[in-house]
Amino acid sequence: MLQLFTHHRSVSAHRVRIALNYKGVSYKSIFTDMDHARGDRLSYLNVNPQGLIPALWAEDDLVISQSSAILEYLEERYPERPLLHGDIAERARIRSFAQIAIADTHPLNNLRVLRYLRDGMNVPYEKRREWFEHWIHKAFAPMESILANHAREHDEQSYCFTDKPSLADVCLVPQVSMAARYDVNLSDYPTIRRVYRACMTLAAFQAADPDNQADTR
Numbered sequence: 001m002l003q004l005f006t007h008h009r010s011v012s013a014h015r016v017r018i019a020l021n022y023k024g025v026s027y028k029s030i031f032t033d034m035d036h037a038r039g040d041r042l043s044y045l046n047v048n049p050q051g052l053i054p055a056l057w058a059e060d061d062l063v064i065s066q067s068s069a070i071l072e073y074l075e076e077r078y079p080e081r082p083l084l085h086g087d088i089a090e091r092a093r094i095r096s097f098a099q100i101a102i103a104d105t106h107p108l109n110n111l112r113v114l115r116y117l118r119d120g121m122n123v124p125y126e127k128r129r130e131w132f133e134h135w136i137h138k139a140f141a142p143m144e145s146i147l148a149n150h151a152r153e154h155d156e157q158s159y160c161f162t163d164k165p166s167l168a169d170v171c172l173v174p175q176v177s178m179a180a181r182y183d184v185n186l187s188d189y190p191t192i193r194r195v196y197r198a199c200m201t202l203a204a205f206q207a208a209d210p211d212n213q214a215d216t217r
């Protein structure tokens with residue numbers, strides 16, 4: 001069985017949990033602490049030398065790190081319920097949207113970045129908070145306009161781009177859930193909130209939610 005090194009608050013692991021659930025792939029969660037001070041952290045470095053979560057133990061001699069690599073592997077290995085669907089233009093649209101979260105947003109607000117601001121650069125809480133919110137809004141403003149324009153042009157659909165969830169939804173939902181957890185004001189993003197609510201009616205998304213993980217405290 002596949003084994004996923006995960007943590008309930010990890011945005012990147014959240015993406016992978018949604019994809020695994022949506023595709024109906026059984027997996028075992030290996031709950032892994034994100035705290036560098038913990039002893040089990042050292043053994044996790046043997047699994048993923050970067051020390052970042054998630055990693056997927058996919059096959060005997062294959063551990064995959066980096067959520068986008070894991071998502072692509074799952075898409076190729078379990079194509080039956082695709083998350084990258086539609087014609088070539090639609091797939092490009094989905095990939096492009098997903099990268100706003102994966103490449104341009106999450107890395108700026110990752111734990112190690114926020115910790116470095118605090119411990120390496122002595123940035124006070126209010127300024128760290130400003131940083132955090134700044135990058136969330138820098139992502140959500142264009143995401144909102146992309147989704148709202150698309151909804152206007154193609155009879156409003158339940159999910160990001162189609163009537164089925166895609167990698168765009170897989171990447172949007174964890175970003176929204178994290179922003180909501182930190183009480184970021186999302187009132188300027190009605191389309192994002194609508195898509196989030198639609199996704200959260202699905203069992204695959206509910207089961208992947210940080211609040212529904214066995215390591216949630």
Ligand SMILES: N[C@@H](CCC(=O)N[C@@H](CS)C(=O)NCC(=O)O)C(=O)O
Nearest residue numbers: 010011012034052053066067111112
């Ligand atoms: N680009 C990586 C990012 C992985 C990542 O940064 N994971 C976070 C949790 S979402 C982590 O392990 N953070 C620990 C840290 O920053 O020290 C991916 O998509 O998998």
